[in-house]
Amino acid sequence: MMSEKRELKAGLDADSDVLRVNAVSAVATFGPEAPLALDSGVSLSPFNIAYQTYGRLNADKSNAILVCHALTGDQHVASRHPITGKAGGWWPLMVGPGLPIDTDRFFVICQNVIGGCMGTTGPKDIDPKTGKPYGLSFPVITIGDMVRAQAMLLDRLGIKDLFCVIGGSMGGMQVLQWAAAYPERVFCAIPLATAARHSAQNIAFHEVGRQAIMADPDWQGGDYLGEDKNPSKGLAVARMAAHITYLSEAALHRKFGRNLQNREKVTYGFDADFQIESYLRHQGMTFVDRFDANSYLYITRAMDYFDLAAEHGGVLAKAFKNTKTRFCVVSFTSDWLFPTSDNRQIVHALNAAAANVSFVEIDTDKGHDAFLLDEPEMFATLTGFIASAAERRGLGR
Known part of the structure; x- marks a missing residue:
């Protein structure tokens, strides 16, 4: 608690009480006095939330935008990643x-989700009851x-309401949950x-990834730490399988085709003969450096359980009854x-x-990851929508 207060105080403008953080x-710490009530029926306490902010919160705190990250994202949405060293974050x-999300105009918040592995409490963190990493004793989220x-x-x-909540993939699920719950x-x-809910196909892909992790002998029943x-081999395979689903056949063909990797002919063996094989292996190997295997299990499970209509008698429209939110x-x-x-279905x-x-x-051949890539039509659409909403909100330039 004290460390958080010092950081926030350091972000105060010298001439006013307006929070100014760029x-x-x-890290916000929530102690026993503020447990997190989980849908599983248990409470998590204490817990930390790691987050990053950009821009300046205006005097009436009306210009805040919450960016929700996808499955393997984190709070570093627009800054250098501390592990990979990648500049600009995951949505530069x-x-x-x-x-479109202008940090000269808006106060942007992005936090690592509960169950994550970049500072927010998750299965790799220490259970205060045992003094050991939670592992699979961490509650399902x-x-x-x-x-x-x-x-x-x-x-x-001290932010009572948000100008905007935005996110793609699992981040989009959080956006819908925000609109329904608050x-x-x-x-x-x-x-x-x-x-608004995870499909059977997507649950199936997640289960393949989870089984790859749990089949790795180094997983140790979740107690590997x-x-x-x-369990780096299992986690790498999980990442490889998932990464295929983020792309499209057209994008894979355009980028790799059946091109060989640093060779003139096939080896008649099981090395990475093809460029796509080398690419997927690289994706798997780099992923294990920044992500925790148990967090992967927990966060994929959270996506599997998502079914917004089920929370409202099976009728999705009831989740948005009488909403004043603009979508x-x-x-x-x-x-x-x-x-x-x-x-x-959401619309x-x-x-x-x-x-x-x-x-x-948006017409594109870039697949699911298109929302993270250079898509001019998406940028134009979102720039226009945000500008219009800001005008309605009464936010000046």
Whole structure:
């Protein structure tokens, strides 16, 4: 608690009480007096939330944007990653000065989700009851739990409501959960390439990844940290399988085709003869350097459990009843992980609830990851939507 207070105080403008933080990392600690009530029926306490902020919170605290990260993302949305060293974070084309999420205009918050492994409490952290890493004794979490923790952080920061909540994939699930659970706190919501519930196919892909991790002898029944081991091979395979789903066949063909990797002919063996094989192996190897295997199990499970309609009697429109939130839903033609049909279901539910909703399907062959890449139509759409919403909100330039 004390360390958090010092960091926030350091971010105060010298001439006012306006919070001024630019690319500042912080950790909020919630002690026994503020447990996180989980959907599983248990409480998590104590717990930490690691987050990063950009820009300046205005005097009436009306310009805050919450960016929700996807499965393997974290709080470093627009700054150099401390492990990979990658400059610009995971959304450098979207968040920053003069970009659609303009940090010269908005106060941007991005936090590592509960169950994560970049500073927010998750299975790799120490269980205060045992003095050992939680491992599989960490409680199972949901998208609802992630959002509830985010709301607690905003309360701690004194931010009663958000100008905008935005995110893609699992981040989009969080956006929908925010709009359903806290409609009075969300002025506008932008779910990208997502769904109101996880499909059987997506659950199946996640189960393949989880089984790859658990089949690694170094997983040690989830207690690998206590044994000074790491199921890196299993986690790498999980990442390889998942990464295929983020792309499209057209994108894979354009980038790799059947091109050989540093050779003139096949080896008649099981080395990486093809460029796509080498690429996937690289993706797997680099992933294990920055992600915890148990966190992968927990966060994929949270996505599997997500079913917003089930929380409202099986009728998705009821999740958005009487909402005043403005929505912009975006899908991509080549996204077969969260296809346009999934996004249209969200739009139909919003229409049934008489919500203010815009919908754009972007023609691209870049697959699910298109929301993270250079898509001019997406940038133009979101720039226009955010500008219009800001005008409605009364936010000057």
